[in-house]
Amino acid sequence: MNEIGTWFTALVTLAIYSFLYRDNPFYKAAEYLLLGLTIGYSLVVSIKTVLWPGLVLPLASGEAAKIIPLLLGGMMFIRLFPGLKTWSRIPLAVYVGAGAGVSIPAMLKARVLQQIGATTANVTSLSGIIMLIGVITTILYFYFSREHKGILRPAAKIGTYYMMIFFGATFGYTVMSRVTLLIGRVEFLLGDWLRVITP
Amino acid sequence: MNIDRRIIFVIVALAVAIPLVVPLDLPVAVTDETRAVYDRLEMLDSGSVVLVSFDHEASSLPEVRPLAEAIVNHCFMRKARVIGLALFAEGTAVGYDILNDIAAQQGKVYGHDYVYLGYRPQYTAAILGMGESIREVFPTDYDETPWEEIPLLQGVHNYDDIDLVISVADGSLPTYWVEYAQARYGQEVIAVLTAVMVTAYTPYVDAGQISGILGGLKGAAEYEKLIDRPAAGKRGMDAQALTHLAIAVMIVVGNVIAFGARRKKKTAVAGEHAV
Numbered sequence A: 001m002n003e004i005g006t007w008f009t010a011l012v013t014l015a016i017y018s019f020l021y022r023d024n025p026f027y028k029a030a031e032y033l034l035l036g037l038t039i040g041y042s043l044v045v046s047i048k049t050v051l052w053p054g055l056v057l058p059l060a061s062g063e064a065a066k067i068i069p070l071l072l073g074g075m076m077f078i079r080l081f082p083g084l085k086t087w088s089r090i091p092l093a094v095y096v097g098a099g100a101g102v103s104i105p106a107m108l109k110a111r112v113l114q115q116i117g118a119t120t121a122n123v124t125s126l127s128g129i130i131m132l133i134g135v136i137t138t139i140l141y142f143y144f145s146r147e148h149k150g151i152l153r154p155a156a157k158i159g160t161y162y163m164m165i166f167f168g169a170t171f172g173y174t175v176m177s178r179v180t181l182l183i184g185r186v187e188f189l190l191g192d193w194l195r196v197i198t199p
Numbered sequence B: 001m002n003i004d005r006r007i008i009f010v011i012v013a014l015a016v017a018i019p020l021v022v023p024l025d026l027p028v029a030v031t032d033e034t035r036a037v038y039d040r041l042e043m044l045d046s047g048s049v050v051l052v053s054f055d056h057e058a059s060s061l062p063e064v065r066p067l068a069e070a071i072v073n074h075c076f077m078r079k080a081r082v083i084g085l086a087l088f089a090e091g092t093a094v095g096y097d098i099l100n101d102i103a104a105q106q107g108k109v110y111g112h113d114y115v116y117l118g119y120r121p122q123y124t125a126a127i128l129g130m131g132e133s134i135r136e137v138f139p140t141d142y143d144e145t146p147w148e149e150i151p152l153l154q155g156v157h158n159y160d161d162i163d164l165v166i167s168v169a170d171g172s173l174p175t176y177w178v179e180y181a182q183a184r185y186g187q188e189v190i191a192v193l194t195a196v197m198v199t200a201y202t203p204y205v206d207a208g209q210i211s212g213i214l215g216g217l218k219g220a221a222e223y224e225k226l227i228d229r230p231a232a233g234k235r236g237m238d239a240q241a242l243t244h245l246a247i248a249v250m251i252v253v254g255n256v257i258a259f260g261a262r263r264k265k266k267t268a269v270a271g272e273h274a275v
Helices: A003-020 A024-061 A064-080 A082-121 A125-139 A152-194 B004-020 B032-042 B058-077 B091-105 B125-133 B173-187 B196-205 B216-226 B232-274
Strands: B049-055 B082-084 B114-119 B165-168 B189-193 B212-214
Touching: A003 A152, A024 A064, A024 B091, A024 B114, A064 A082, A082 B125, A082 B173, A082 B196, A125 A152, A152 B004, A152 B058, A152 B165, A152 B196, A152 B232, B004 B165, B004 B232, B032 B049, B032 B058, B032 B212, B032 B216, B049 B058, B049 B091, B049 B173, B058 B082, B058 B091, B058 B165, B058 B189, B058 B212, B058 B216, B058 B232, B082 B196, B091 B114, B125 B173, B165 B173, B173 B189, B173 B196, B189 B196, B189 B216, B196 B212, B196 B216, B212 B216, B216 B232
Parallel strands: B049 B082, B049 B165, B082 B114, B165 B189, B189 B212
Antiparallel strands: none
8 A cells, every 4th residue: 555545544544533532523524434435436346347247238239138127227216206206116016026035935944944953953962952942942032922921931031041141142252353343453553554563 | 430431442452552562472272163164175175166255345354354365375275266256345356355465475377276256236146146157147257357268267157166155254145145055056155254243153053054154353363373374363363362351351340340339339328227
């Protein structure tokens, strides 16, 4: 990275971290810059790698079938005209219908059936039994059609302990993730910018 | 007792910065999860085809880059051919840079040892489409070189010709690889994840739907140790360990102070009642 780029990145990084002291215009400017860059970059990548080679060039070479996605995509923007916005429901209906048709069987198989299969397959081992109890009691916690009384009460209580273990583990990993982001920035500031350390 | 939260920020900043300036060289123990991923990649034959999908945003780069570099390094060490692609727009340039950097370090040739196909939106459609024909989804590579002019891609049609899919992700994309590539086409998938995603994907490993997980900076440090190429993961783990220690100490101290204050208050209330 050239010197100007390094300095600019360092100053924007410091502007973002200045929020830790208190909200200020430098933080706001850096935040808006990040949003603008993210949207701009995604737009350019989408045009360069998707719309241009996948739509514009085929249309220019006479591929008439590409008119269908062009029309459906264009109809999405009809929402901007209140009098005509009913038409925008057509591409949405196609999108939702196709999406549901594709995803429901796949989700059912991967997230439900295969997971149930794996949960019940190892009930001969201690860990398998612990896991099965965890799954059943956690599901019982979310069973709200009956008041949590009698056997349901202790079962749901056990379920909450399982969930607490999950939340604790997830929180620990989240701390690790966020600290890693901080390490990345500090490494950049001390290495690439101030050259106190070798990056 | 109220402490200005900015004091905590300074403590955390020091806990991160000091080990980076003065490395502690703390040992890194390799976990079974990381070793399982390493062992799977060790089983790759020379010429195997590995598809590495960069399914992340730029904001997670400090965590994703060490992980991706370690895993791509190992793929090249095994003489596997690597096909890179991105299903998140922001991951596109990142993936391209990582592949080119590691390939240059290992003397790999573009088009023969590795190729980068670029970005496709609508990941569901892209993953499903590649099950039928990868060429239909990516007719050219990232530099717009036509498929038929890239030697590596000749003979690669769909998942039948891919030995392993590695999803480098900071979100839910590995779920879609499981649902559409693994469950539907039987494609073997490994997830390389930011730490925050690890607990969500462990059940998929237990169920055999994902062959292994490599997670977080610690996962990167462990993998670097296994392939004997210490890099950003190893460097960051000293700071990571010291920061965790600082946070744990602050939690304990905070709780001791809070319990002490509560006890003092109870004693005072009991004293008032006695009077």
